[in-house]
Amino acid sequence: MAKSAYQNRIELVQGTLDMLVLKTLQWGEQHGYGISQAIRVSSNEVLQVETGSLYPALHRLERAGWVSAEWKKSDANQRAKFYKITMLGKKHLANDYERWGKMVATIEAIMSAKESAL
Amino acid sequence: MAKSAYQNRIELVQGTLDMLVLKTLQWGEQHGYGISQAIRVSSNEVLQVETGSLYPALHRLERAGWVSAEWKKSDANQRAKFYKITMLGKKHLANDYERWGKMVATIEAIMSAKESAL
DNA sequence: TTCAAGATGTAGAGAATCTACACCATTGAA
DNA sequence: TTCAATGGTGTAGATTCTCTACATCTTGAA
Numbered sequence: 001m002a003k004s005a006y007q008n009r010i011e012l013v014q015g016t017l018d019m020l021v022l023k024t025l026q027w028g029e030q031h032g033y034g035i036s037q038a039i040r041v042s043s044n045e046v047l048q049v050e051t052g053s054l055y056p057a058l059h060r061l062e063r064a065g066w067v068s069a070e071w072k073k074s075d076a077n078q079r080a081k082f083y084k085i086t087m088l089g090k091k092h093l094a095n096d097y098e099r100w101g102k103m104v105a106t107i108e109a110i111m112s113a114k115e116s117a118l
Numbered sequence: 119m120a121k122s123a124y125q126n127r128i129e130l131v132q133g134t135l136d137m138l139v140l141k142t143l144q145w146g147e148q149h150g151y152g153i154s155q156a157i158r159v160s161s162n163e164v165l166q167v168e169t170g171s172l173y174p175a176l177h178r179l180e181r182a183g184w185v186s187a188e189w190k191k192s193d194a195n196q197r198a199k200f201y202k203i204t205m206l207g208k209k210h211l212a213n214d215y216e217r218w219g220k221m222v223a224t225i226e227a228i229m230s231a232k233e234s235a236l
Numbered sequence: 237t238t239c240a241a242g243a244t245g246t247a248g249a250g251a252a253t254c255t256a257c258a259c260c261a262t263t264g265a266a
Numbered sequence: 267t268t269c270a271a272t273g274g275t276g277t278a279g280a281t282t283c284t285c286t287a288c289a290t291c292t293t294g295a296a
Contacts, residue, residue: 013221014132014252014283020228027234033243034236042235043224053284055245060283078242078292097229103131104222106161110138111215116145117160118152132252132283151274171253173276178252196261196273242293247286254281262273 009048017049017057018066019100022085022093025067031080032058058083066092127166135167135175136184137218140203140211143185149198150176176201184210 012020024030024038035058036049058081061067066089074080085093130138142148142156153176154167176199179185184207192198203211 010217010221012284013134013225016131016225017284020225023229023231024234027231030234031243032245038234038236039228042228042231044227046220046224050285051243051245052247052286052288057283059245074242076242076293080243099128100225102164103128106164107131107134107138107218109162110157110160111141113141113145113160116142116148116156118156130253135252149274150276168254169274169276170255170257170278175252177276192273194262194273198274237296239296240294243291245288245290247288249287250285251283252281253283255279257276257278259276260274263271264269265271266267266269 008046010046012047012049012053016100017053018061019093019096020047020049021054021057021061022066022089022096025083025085026090026093029082029084031072031074031082033080034074035083061089064092065089127164130165130167130171134218135171136179137211137214138165138167139172139175139179140184140207140214143201143203144208144211147200147202149190149192149200151198152192153201179207182210183207 020039021035024035030038032054036051036054040048058067062069065086067083067085069081069083071079072082138157139153142153148156150172154169154172158166176185180187183204185201185203187199187201189197190200
């Protein structure tokens with residue numbers, strides 16, 4: 001049911017949205033609405049990016065040169081801004097993901113330590 | 119060298135500091151300065167919590183009832199505020215860690231997916 | 237003709253981290 | 267005895283990012 005799915009939703013960890021958006025765009029160009037759906041579905045309804053987070057993020061990514069945008073018609077015949085990941089964006093994504101993995105590993109090491117390192 | 123260690127440092131992901139502090143306190147009571155050292159050392163110099171993050175965080179945790187504080191003398195014979203994790207804090211830590219694990223798994227699922235879920 | 241779904245966007249609040257300070261006490265070496 | 271290094275707590279303000287809540291427009295089907 002929708003309700004139970006909603007209750008399982010959790011807030012995005014700050015700093016991960018760019019990574020998720022860029023990753024989504026590596027699967028092919030997509031518009032904002034489609035990106036939010038892709039993240040929702042591929043996270044099994046756990047992550048739901050709000051429009052107030054997504055659109056500012058997309059503008060941010062475009063300003064940074066990590067994505068490029070073009071107005072087109074969507075499948076539903078609506079005007080939509082399609083985003084493509086750039087070469088720079090791919091590099092940034094790789095860096096970001098590496099940093100993320102390092103952070104996760106570091107935190108995991110601390111959280112599973114049996115005693116203080118001091 | 120110190121320099122290379124510094125260059126490897128990365129910023130903390132938002133929302134993880136509370137978890138790291140509470141975990142550190144599960145190893146035994148400790149004062150702020152000691153907590154920051156413990157995190158630095160146990161992360162192999164990757165994480166360095168700044169005082170401008172740490173002290174506000176400790177006050178936050180105390181206000182929330184997740185830690186209790188008491189002024190004592192440190193090993194170096196300095197006045198220091200020693201923090202202890204409370205029962206409530208232990209519960210919170212467990213919840214936090216579970217939520218973190220779920221988030222990491224969810225993000226990993228997306229980041230390693232070969233194609234769009236749509 | 238009305239309403240749901242598709243689509244983009246902004247304003248403002250709230251949270252958490254960082255940089256950059258200020259301040260005080262103890263100890264050991266010059 | 268002074269002075270610097272180490273140990274220790276704290277605040278102010280900037281920045282960044284996400285969220286809630288709102289506004290607006292289009293298309294297609296009932």
